[in-house]
């Protein structure tokens with residue numbers, strides 16, 4: 001692996017000092033910001049995440065704030081998910097599509113009030129799309145990136161740790177809901193959500209100055225819980241079927257291809273810019289779709305580009321994420337597969353950098 | 368320095384195999400794509416660039432294509448530079464601004480025809496802004512990212528090398544113009560431009576399949592010219608005053624603050640979305656502006672965040688890029704300085720990670 005050259009353009013986060021002190025070994029870049037990827041090793045981090053609790057610097061999941069009388073209207077223009085029944089206090093996982101129905105992002109949208117949303121984005125400049133649409137349609141919305149920095153607390157002991165810092169009330173927060181809690185006199189939205197299947201919370205901290213005090217309070221409070229610095233874990237997220245924009249899907253794909261058709265209410269999502277383009281695929285279904293895949297043999301090499309999926313001489317899809325799973329003792333993977341070959345049990349072949357491998361389409365993810 | 372974790376989301380380029388074979392040591396991420404930053408060392412690469420010729424994989428400078436009857440109208444909506452007199456065959460360096468006059472990008476726009484442009488972008492998703500504006504204003508333009516991959520040939524011997532591969536005609540190409548040339552039966556736009564002050568060309572290759580053949584042909588043809596793989600060089604670009612979006616400026620800055628006011632024709636740029644917001648600053652001038660700065664003392668540490676610039680106890684600006692220059696024997700830097708302290712010769716102090724330093728505002732860049 002090569003090194004990452006630091007520069008101001010690759011933005012540090014308000015938690016970066018803590019991340020460095022904790023011994024981060026590798027990063028990726030996400031929304032032009034540092035996202036840690038490895039502390040001890042991907043496997044050691046994985047085992048720890050599944051049995052204890054970790055604090056993650058996910059400030060790179062930047063917020064796009066929509067504020068003003070047309071905020072909810074603009075939000076609905078961006079997504080085919082029907083948002084009419086979403087109440088303030090809710091988080092919603094929303095596919096964002098362009099006028100062709102192509103995925104531009106798959107953020108978590110946080111409804112703060114009827115006239116105020118935070119969109120917690122994956123890796124693409126959704127800010128520019130939202131600003132362009134807002135400007136072009138002359139909507140009464142302010143669109144910008146506030147100084148909000150997300151910290152995730154993930155793992156089976158996350159609730160215990162969070163109670164110590166925010167009080168017993170955090171236990172009442174339901175999945176994909178958030179509540180307002182206080183830390184050192186500052187109000188913070190705390191949601192039960194996060195990019196792992198181990199349970200946990202996400203804290204929307206406002207103002208860079210409060211970031212490190214919170215980071216330190218969590219480590220201080222969790223010493224006997226074996227709290228460690230962590231990060232979204234490649235193995236755990238594939239086992240759990242958490243998609244990654246840019247890896248498992250791009251703007252070439254519709255939400256239906258990504259298995260997110262169940263979140264779309266294409267008929268009802270009035271005003272959604274991609275609605276017309278999606279009506280047909282909503283009715284007839286996609287011709288390719290994301291599937292869990294098992295890849296035979298020894299641990300696969302690092303997957304940093306698509307691996308063609310073949311049925312005989314015919315290309316029928318591609319692997320987009322893959323890694324060895326210590327707990328399941330197989331290579332777990334995610335890929336896009338054409339409908340002729342997407343049934344569970346279908347045997348395929350993958351062209352990986354170290355040769356051909358047998359692949360089986362699975363019914364479900366592992367976790 | 369930490370490692371960069373590879374993944375499909377951090378896109379490889381069609382030249383990446385060549386870059387790896389040439390022994391790349393470090394990368395940055397630019398438009399979610401790999402951009403090499405170091406081969407031998409930043410200093411060794413720098414000395415070589417100034418005396419020989421290098422081939423650079425700058426495919427990360429993605430193209431945003433505008434095609435259709437309203438293409439030139441949309442292009443003018445994006446920038447306060449007056450484009451009415453730009454003829455096909457020309458390249459233009461254009462500030463792109465939002466409705467507040469904030470810089471969204473500083474690309475090179477390539478005019479292919481009255482109804483067709485490529486915008487060769489810096490590091491922000493200009494594609495999404497252009498698509499949003501196009502959609503909101505219902506313009507007749509197709510906006511997308513074509514499979515065009517930019518290869519730069521830079522250095523004093525660039526012309527000699529290019530002649531061997533493309534013929535003597537390349538010598539006729541004028542600065543910031545391009546012509547069509549043939550390589551292995553494929554037409555390519557070859558421009559005299561590039562992100563160095565050493566002279567050279569940029570080749571807009573179309574289709575990933577032709578990328579490595581061209582890469583190899585250039586190395587084959589240039590063996591006696593000591594051609595090497597290279598990349599935009601931090602030292603050389605600061606000496607030459609080439610700005611870097613995300614480093615030296617962000618969407619907080621107007622073009623005028625970036626010293627790009629001379630490229631803006633704010634009165635004449637009818638239709639530019641940021642025009643109204645810029646009229647006042649165009650008339651009265653900005654209150655802070657980018658300046659070349661000399662930083663005293665030993666080589667400065669790596670500059671991966673802004674360093675405050677102080678006049679006594681007062682913050683009057685910030686350093687945004689800085690590095691030791693072997694040829695000039697000083698630390699060369701770029702920063703944003705308030706008008707009260709921006710005159711050449713003004714002594715300031717910079718707060719760097721390894722202590723305070725004397726700083727002098729300079730009249731000109733070094734090269």
Ligand SMILES: Nc1nc2c(c(=O)[nH]1)N[C@@H](CNc1ccc(C(=O)N[C@@H](CCC(=O)O)C(=O)O)cc1)CN2
Pocket residue numbers: 061092093106107108120121122123150176193194195196202241242243
């Ligand atoms: N703030 C927050 N913002 C984010 C992410 C996050 O992690 N949290 N991650 C990225 C967005 N992608 C996802 C992908 C999956 C989920 C997720 O949590 N999915 C649940 C269920 C979601 C649902 O169906 O309601 C699942 O089990 O699949 C959340 C964000 C970027 N922004």
Ligand SMILES: Nc1nc2c(c(=O)[nH]1)N[C@@H](CNc1ccc(C(=O)N[C@@H](CCC(=O)O)C(=O)O)cc1)CN2
Pocket residue numbers: 428459460473474475487488489490517543560561562563569608609610
């Ligand atoms: N294709 C191409 N595309 C690019 C870059 C490039 O490098 N070439 N670089 C990034 C854009 N930024 C710049 C910055 C400076 C210049 C440049 O070349 N400036 C000349 C003069 C330009 C002028 O005033 O006309 C100078 O001397 O300052 C070009 C692109 C991204 N896109």
